[in-house]
Amino acid sequence: MAFLELSNLEKVFGTNRVVTDFTMGIEKGEFVSLLGPSGCGKTTVLRMVAGFETPTSGAIRIDGQDVTGQRTNQRAIGMMFQAYALFPNMTVADNVGFGLKVKGVPREERKDRVAEMLRLIGLPDLGSRFPFQLSGGQQQRVALARALAPRPRVLLLDEPLSALDAKVRVSLRNEIRDIQRELGITAIFVTHDQEEAMSISDRIVVMNGGIAEQVGAPFEIYNNPRTRFVAGFVGTLNMLSATVEDPAERMLTLAGQRVVLARGEIATPRGETVTLALRPEAIHLGRAEGCEVALPATVEEVHFLGSVIRIRARVAGTVVALDTFNRPDQPPPPPGSAAEISFAARDVILLAD
Amino acid sequence: MTRFLAWTAFLLGVLYFILPLIGMTEFSLKMRRGEYSFDAYRAVFGDPRFWETFSYSLTLAAATIVFGVLLVVPTAYWVRLKLPQARPIIEFITLLPLVIPAIVIVFGYIRLYNTSSILPLTGSALGTDILLTMGYATLALPYMYRAVDTGLRTIDVATLTEAAQSLGAGWFTILARIILPNVLVAVLSGAFLTLAIVIGEFTMAALLNRPAFGPFMQLLGANRAYEPPALAVIAFAITWGCMGLIQLVTRFSKHERAKV
Numbered sequence: 042m043a044f045l046e047l048s049n050l051e052k053v054f055g056t057n058r059v060v061t062d063f064t065m066g067i068e069k070g071e072f073v074s075l076l077g078p079s080g081c082g083k084t085t086v087l088r089m090v091a092g093f094e095t096p097t098s099g100a101i102r103i104d105g106q107d108v109t110g111q112r113t114n115q116r117a118i119g120m121m122f123q124a125y126a127l128f129p130n131m132t133v134a135d136n137v138g139f140g141l142k143v144k145g146v147p148r149e150e151r152k153d154r155v156a157e158m159l160r161l162i163g164l165p166d167l168g169s170r171f172p173f174q175l176s177g178g179q180q181q182r183v184a185l186a187r188a189l190a191p192r193p194r195v196l197l198l199d200e201p202l203s204a205l206d207a208k209v210r211v212s213l214r215n216e217i218r219d220i221q222r223e224l225g226i227t228a229i230f231v232t233h234d235q236e237e238a239m240s241i242s243d244r245i246v247v248m249n250g251g252i253a254e255q256v257g258a259p260f261e262i263y264n265n266p267r268t269r270f271v272a273g274f275v276g277t278l279n280m281l282s283a284t285v286e287d288p289a290e291r292m293l294t295l296a297g298q299r300v301v302l303a304r305g306e307i308a309t310p311r312g313e314t315v316t317l318a319l320r321p322e323a324i325h326l327g328r329a330e331g332c333e334v335a336l337p338a339t340v341e342e343v344h345f346l347g348s349v350i351r352i353r354a355r356v357a358g359t360v361v362a363l364d365t366f367n368r369p370d371q372p373p374p375p376p377g378s379a380a381e382i383s384f385a386a387r388d389v390i391l392l393a394d
Numbered sequence: 395m396t397r398f399l400a401w402t403a404f405l406l407g408v409l410y411f412i413l414p415l416i417g418m419t420e421f422s423l424k425m426r427r428g429e430y431s432f433d434a435y436r437a438v439f440g441d442p443r444f445w446e447t448f449s450y451s452l453t454l455a456a457a458t459i460v461f462g463v464l465l466v467v468p469t470a471y472w473v474r475l476k477l478p479q480a481r482p483i484i485e486f487i488t489l490l491p492l493v494i495p496a497i498v499i500v501f502g503y504i505r506l507y508n509t510s511s512i513l514p515l516t517g518s519a520l521g522t523d524i525l526l527t528m529g530y531a532t533l534a535l536p537y538m539y540r541a542v543d544t545g546l547r548t549i550d551v552a553t554l555t556e557a558a559q560s561l562g563a564g565w566f567t568i569l570a571r572i573i574l575p576n577v578l579v580a581v582l583s584g585a586f587l588t589l590a591i592v593i594g595e596f597t598m599a600a601l602l603n604r605p606a607f608g609p610f611m612q613l614l615g616a617n618r619a620y621e622p623p624a625l626a627v628i629a630f631a632i633t634w635g636c637m638g639l640i641q642l643v644t645r646f647s648k649h650e651r652a653k654v
């Protein structure tokens with residue numbers, strides 16, 4: 042049994058079913074992200090774990106103990122909010138020590154622990170400041186220290202980086218991940234930013250309309266998205282229509298060319314169309330080595346992004362995006378020029394919808 | 395032209411308020427024939443009843459403030475947190491004391507809590523003091539509630555509450571260590587308003603027959619010539635002192651917020 046067990050969680054607000062049959066086990070020390078568009082129920086799942094919302098049905102177990110009916114302040118959880126939520130009337134040190142004080146930890150021990158936490162977040166000298174004297178990134182760091190100080194069993198983070206500017210966001214997410222690893226604390230991280238989720242999670246839960254569509258490691262989610270929604274939400278995806286030739290042999294025709302897929306089950310009968318998906322980095326300009334499929338294309342747009350050049354080209358009636366690495370000896374083709382694109386059949390993702 | 399009219403209106407207003415005050419102050423200084431003196435003030439301050447009634451009213455004001463804070467802060471907090479849709483109703487209720495005359499309230503009290511009732515509060519001095527404190531708290535409710543509610547608006551009540559809960563805090567800890575300290579400035583301004591109201595209140599204290607400052611002013615006014623205006627000036631000074639303190643506290647709070 043996993044350390045944190047969420048079993049068949051459901052949440053209904055009035056007539057609005059916000060979370061449907063959410064089940065998953067999270068191992069001790071694991072970092073799991075809930076990823077999905079705004080309004081898909083991520084926060085609601087997190088708030089049920091925190092005890093701010095009572096599940097309409099289902100159960101939550103932490104370390105074998107059923108906490109479903111427990112109040113928040115008995116659950117020994119730590120929480121980080123998007124809106125920092127530091128207590129404005131207290132110094133940084135008092136904020137960090139608040140949970141310990143509530144617990145009745147003696148003053149000396151509390152002081153040591155607060156100092157330790159401030160060192161952990163890299164702000165050892167700011168204990169006597171007030172929250173309003175700190176930058177957003179510093180405040181959120183203090184919020185992390187405050188959540189971790191009482192040694193919670195689970196750390197819950199609800200879009201803690203959304204209010205910060207881009208640079209701080211990236212550095213702080215790595216810092217959060219490092220601290221989480223160092224302490225070995227179990228964490229659930231809510232975000233709508235797929236890059237954020239991919240870069241720091243052990244596993245990602247992609248949610249859509251209150252349902253967990255797919256659970257898996259970032260590599261798995263990105264390379265083997267099970268549904269069209271997951272594929273579209275995580276990363277950029279090119280969709281191409283193909284006609285089924287032989288379902289058993291995974292044989293299709295795409296723009297007059299025969300493609301034999303390396304993986305996936307084709308449930309569609311012969312003669313019908315299916316949707317194939319390709320990541321931008323799986324499509325190459327020109328005929329690349331190991332690519333069985335080559336198609337004529339017209340270059341429409343060229344975006345030079347530095348190390349990567351993103352090209353949008355029209356292929357078989359649709360526009361696809363493809364990424365190539367920048368090479369000083371190989372300038373990108375001008376827009377409007379004719380080109381050939383190629384991809385390997387093993388990179389094709391078959392979407393189940 | 396509009397500027398001129400505005401200034402005229404302003405000046406008329408000032409005259410309307412200031413002239414009587416000046417006249418009254420001037421008169422209070424004329425106790426000694428032919429010269430200005432503070433004799434009337436000396437007489438007031440020399441009267442032991444002044445100090446007795448004043449300290450009595452001060453004590454009741456303190457009790458009223460404590461009771462008001464204990465009643466209003468948790469209520470306003472709870473309404474903001476759990477019953478935001480009930481806010482207009484609560485606000486309306488807190489405004490009722492402004493439209494219901496104090497005399498109606500106090501007659502209601504006397505009817506409900508007289509010596510032959512189940513809870514004969516008017517039967518003892520302490521009971522009557524408690525009743526009077528409740529009455530004062532009712533009179534101060536509109537001001538206290540608005541002050542505290544405005545104070546609560548400046549903090550994110552819901553998120554701070556949840557943050558505290560996630561750290562293990564219960565309701566009492568949240569109210570005492572997070573909510574109250576954050577609305578302290580608002581509570582203080584509400585407290586000074588309450589003080590000003592209680593010090594000058596006449597109807598309730600007189601009808602409940604308690605030795606408060608208001609009835610003393612009335613008594614003096616009925617029997618003397620020069621002391622009543624002196625007392626009125628003193629009462630004004632106290633009220634204005636309270637207003638000044640509110641200003642000071644508010645200034646302080648703005649200063650605090652400006653730093654954020």
Ligand SMILES: Nc1ncnc2c1ncn2[C@@H]1O[C@H](COP(=O)(O)OP(=O)(O)O)[C@@H](O)[C@H]1O
Nearest residue numbers: 054057059077078079080081082083084085086
């Ligand atoms: N307390 C509530 N009462 C009614 N509806 C709510 C409440 N909280 C959330 N919802 C609804 O539930 C849905 C999911 O919300 P939420 O979990 O906050 O989504 P997310 O965090 O993924 O953006 C939204 O449609 C929202 O309007």
Ligand SMILES: [Mg+2]
Nearest residue numbers: 083084085200
């Ligand atoms: Mg959310």
